[in-house]
Amino acid sequence: MTTSEQPTLMLIDGHSLAFRAFYALPLDSFKTRDGQHTNAIHGFISMLLNLLAKEKPTHLGVAFDISRYSFRTREYAEYKGTRGETPPEFIGQVPLLQDALHAMGITTITKEDFEADDILATLSHQGSAAGYKVLVVSGDRDTIQLIDHNVTLLYPSKQGVAELTRYDAEKVFERYGVQPHQYPEVAALVGETSDNLPGIPKVGEKTAVKWLNEYGSLDEILRRADEIGGKVGESLREHSENAVRNRRLNHLVTDVELPVLPDDLERNAFDLDAVREVFGRLEFRSLLERVIKLGGGAPSADSFPASGAAVSAAKTSDGSSTSASAYSAPTMPEELNPVRVAPRTQNLLDEELRGWLERATDAAPLGVAVVVESYASGIAGFGLATEMETAFVPFSPGHADMAPLVHWLAGPSPKLMHGAKQQIKTLAAAGIPVAGMAFDTEIADWIIRPDSSKRELSELVGLYLGETLSTPDPNQLVPEEDELGAAGHAWLVERLSKAIRLQLDAGSLALLLEIEIPTLVALAAMELRGVTVSHEKLSALSTELGDRAAAAATSAYAEIGKEVNLASPKQLQEVLFDQLNMPKTRATKTGYTTDAAALVDLQEKSPHPFLGYLLEHRDVTKLRQIVESLDTAIGSDHRIHTTYVQTGTSTGRLSSINPNLQNIPVRAADGRRIREAFEVGVGFQTLLTADYSQIEMRIMAHFSKDAGLIEAFKSGEDLHRFVGSQIYGVAPEDVTGDMRSHVKAMSYGLAYGLSAFGLAKQLKIDNGAAKKLMSDYFERFGGVRDYLRSVVEDARIKGYTETLFGRRRPFPDLASPNRVLRDNAERAALNAPMQGTAADIMKIAMFGIEQDIANLDLKSRLLLQVHDELVLEVFEGEWDVVEKLVVDRMENAAKLSVPLDVQVGKGQNWNEAAH
DNA sequence: GAGCCTACGTA
DNA sequence: CGTACGTAGGCTCT
Numbered sequence: 018m019t020t021s022e023q024p025t026l027m028l029i030d031g032h033s034l035a036f037r038a039f040y041a042l043p044l045d046s047f048k049t050r051d052g053q054h055t056n057a058i059h060g061f062i063s064m065l066l067n068l069l070a071k072e073k074p075t076h077l078g079v080a081f082d083i084s085r086y087s088f089r090t091r092e093y094a095e096y097k098g099t100r101g102e103t104p105p106e107f108i109g110q111v112p113l114l115q116d117a118l119h120a121m122g123i124t125t126i127t128k129e130d131f132e133a134d135d136i137l138a139t140l141s142h143q144g145s146a147a148g149y150k151v152l153v154v155s156g157d158r159d160t161i162q163l164i165d166h167n168v169t170l171l172y173p174s175k176q177g178v179a180e181l182t183r184y185d186a187e188k189v190f191e192r193y194g195v196q197p198h199q200y201p202e203v204a205a206l207v208g209e210t211s212d213n214l215p216g217i218p219k220v221g222e223k224t225a226v227k228w229l230n231e232y233g234s235l236d237e238i239l240r241r242a243d244e245i246g247g248k249v250g251e252s253l254r255e256h257s258e259n260a261v262r263n264r265r266l267n268h269l270v271t272d273v274e275l276p277v278l279p280d281d282l283e284r285n286a287f288d289l290d291a292v293r294e295v296f297g298r299l300e301f302r303s304l305l306e307r308v309i310k311l312g313g314g315a316p317s318a319d320s321f322p323a324s325g326a327a328v329s330a331a332k333t334s335d336g337s338s339t340s341a342s343a344y345s346a347p348t349m350p351e352e353l354n355p356v357r358v359a360p361r362t363q364n365l366l367d368e369e370l371r372g373w374l375e376r377a378t379d380a381a382p383l384g385v386a387v388v389v390e391s392y393a394s395g396i397a398g399f400g401l402a403t404e405m406e407t408a409f410v411p412f413s414p415g416h417a418d419m420a421p422l423v424h425w426l427a428g429p430s431p432k433l434m435h436g437a438k439q440q441i442k443t444l445a446a447a448g449i450p451v452a453g454m455a456f457d458t459e460i461a462d463w464i465i466r467p468d469s470s471k472r473e474l475s476e477l478v479g480l481y482l483g484e485t486l487s488t489p490d491p492n493q494l495v496p497e498e499d500e501l502g503a504a505g506h507a508w509l510v511e512r513l514s515k516a517i518r519l520q521l522d523a524g525s526l527a528l529l530l531e532i533e534i535p536t537l538v539a540l541a542a543m544e545l546r547g548v549t550v551s552h553e554k555l556s557a558l559s560t561e562l563g564d565r566a567a568a569a570a571t572s573a574y575a576e577i578g579k580e581v582n583l584a585s586p587k588q589l590q591e592v593l594f595d596q597l598n599m600p601k602t603r604a605t606k607t608g609y610t611t612d613a614a615a616l617v618d619l620q621e622k623s624p625h626p627f628l629g630y631l632l633e634h635r636d637v638t639k640l641r642q643i644v645e646s647l648d649t650a651i652g653s654d655h656r657i658h659t660t661y662v663q664t665g666t667s668t669g670r671l672s673s674i675n676p677n678l679q680n681i682p683v684r685a686a687d688g689r690r691i692r693e694a695f696e697v698g699v700g701f702q703t704l705l706t707a708d709y710s711q712i713e714m715r716i717m718a719h720f721s722k723d724a725g726l727i728e729a730f731k732s733g734e735d736l737h738r739f740v741g742s743q744i745y746g747v748a749p750e751d752v753t754g755d756m757r758s759h760v761k762a763m764s765y766g767l768a769y770g771l772s773a774f775g776l777a778k779q780l781k782i783d784n785g786a787a788k789k790l791m792s793d794y795f796e797r798f799g800g801v802r803d804y805l806r807s808v809v810e811d812a813r814i815k816g817y818t819e820t821l822f823g824r825r826r827p828f829p830d831l832a833s834p835n836r837v838l839r840d841n842a843e844r845a846a847l848n849a850p851m852q853g854t855a856a857d858i859m860k861i862a863m864f865g866i867e868q869d870i871a872n873l874d875l876k877s878r879l880l881l882q883v884h885d886e887l888v889l890e891v892f893e894g895e896w897d898v899v900e901k902l903v904v905d906r907m908e909n910a911a912k913l914s915v916p917l918d919v920q921v922g923k924g925q926n927w928n929e930a931a932h
Numbered sequence: 933g934a935g936c937c938t939a940c941g942t943a
Numbered sequence: 944c945g946t947a948c949g950t951a952g953g954c955t956c957t
Contacts, residue, residue, distance in 0.1 A: 582953080585954085606938090613940080640941090672947085681941080765945090772945080847945095
């Protein structure tokens, strides 16, 4: 959409980018014969050349700081005071960089008493007013405030300067949740450690953004500070002057008097001789060629072809399922090489679209790939692909043109996606339902490689197709740009689906299609629903916990006669071991542990009131931190919407993030008060919780076929009491509390690969007693021992473990000569089939419940899953039928040789509903 | 600013 | 010398 007539003004913060380049490139690899370091110069120029080729600015200026002193340091002497000395290897490169730029005909700008950012701000304002499209290139977040409809920021992303991210107002909102002009106010509240500008203590990005969205501006927040409760409110009132000062300092000056105007920055021809001279001095051969090429006017012909097929795929095995290497890196079928080029994309609307979808659906029986392209503000469009064709459909909400696609999405025609859950949620937010999910490349890869943490499209393309998506030349600093559109991505998803499907054995494919895909659909619905959480209860709790934390801290300080940071293990070690001369605790990498168990232990050996106050402080601050993070996660619908990560574990369990709702406290009384804030939603009658009791032990009974353990579960007797009576040879009613707790720890520990040593430590009994307990246990339940041994042995032979439903987890380390690695792998392998089978069973129950509720047209709904527990919101009049279907689905999710036992609870909040 | 470490919440 | 997770703060190095 860029009009070729509109001139583009590019403004670069020379210092900040050169500094990034300095750290991004190795110092030693860039050095002239006489020892001059050139890595920052090389990195900067390389990035600049890429930018010139890509963005084709008509006007260009590079601003530099003159020194670290400016009007800001005069105003606030500590400004940037924490910054260490700039490395001398860097400083020496700056004048040389400026020489190189001058030779290239590029204007550099400095101004006494101002920072480079102020120069950028001034020129950006002037340029924008004069009708330029402005590109600001800077690594300083303060420049975010310059972004508007004319001004875009290119900001180096992680990994140094390898990539530049394009920030417009939309992207800023997506990333930070505020408009660009509000960003400095967020920064002012939070503070900036790197500039030595403290903000409001206790206020992080989340809180700051929340306030800004609530009150509109920093001024308004400060004016109405009295309305903000809790410790954060107090902190705000007490330190408001920090925010005011920060805001004054991070405001960029837009009327600096400069020797140049935007018009003066028009790009000049290169002085080739000068460039040769300077680059020769710097010994930049390849860069010189690139400069000459660019100066010669050939427009961006050096855009890298996507041909660099990374033929790195390990052709290891033919997939024979008994060899230990069956689960090494996926193999790459020959016919998928070499690199192929995506079919041309057509934009489709209306009737054309209807016809295309019909044809595509017929041509692709396994499914049509769909990629939903979306931004924070909404959906941009849809990429669609079959093997032979790709299409793009721009999103036009409510428009008649959308009808065929919307209809197709809601229908049963098979769809292929990468990360379907997120896309289904995005579509649901726009009122577009999706059915017919047939394959998810992300989940499919997880089934093959559950231990991997990298599953982006680009990663899978490299792994399964042997192609590279973008070309990250380590030596070049490449501006980020998505060459492929949504349609191109969809085409990759289509090819990946086929390639990954070929890698799946029958059991894994069934697991994907029959368990994971239905689970994905259920999870999307649960995340969209969220769970009601009471802000009132949480903020009251936070205040109380805050008071208790303060009191504990005060008492702790009084005991040691000084104030230390109680959250700093380092400072605590000084207090405990140097000042109070307590006996040393267990060693850690960085000293001696100060964890709760060790502190309790110390309290016995060397009693001191400080320890008690410290433990109390730990407890209470931990809880308050959980309360605070939950509170900020409450949405305008008064509900918290977690995200379940379906590919987040190697065993098959789910994980939960933003926030994690699978680790809400339950053991201690104070913690349970947090659960009271999880309430039944408006319009619903009650919460229902349902959990499996001892599901992993039951699975162990099933797998081990141990007659004693099976009998224990069939008897209906309390498990630990039953086992205890067997081991200690007493009647069940004569099993003491101690006996029961020892047996319980033993039973649970077994599934984790617990050793006699560990058991002794946990039960605080001696090693001999622990060994005796273990051998007595196995005496009676020998099948369990045999089973556990066989799990590890089988895994060693096959290279992987397997759950009841065919979920595999590879264990290459079982063959490791490294004792520690091997032992760790053995314990994990021991546990994987049990934990994994339990996860499979819960998933089957979950989507069964979802489907029953839908089929019966009930209004009650599933909200949360916590591994062996489900939480539902029950609608008026539906309790009996819902309770029954939940229990049925859970009890019958798998047919084991022992019954699955389900406990149900009911209440107005999560705590009450626990039984 | 990213990444490691310690600590701690859950099943 | 007990499995599986996520989050937070401190601290270090880039």
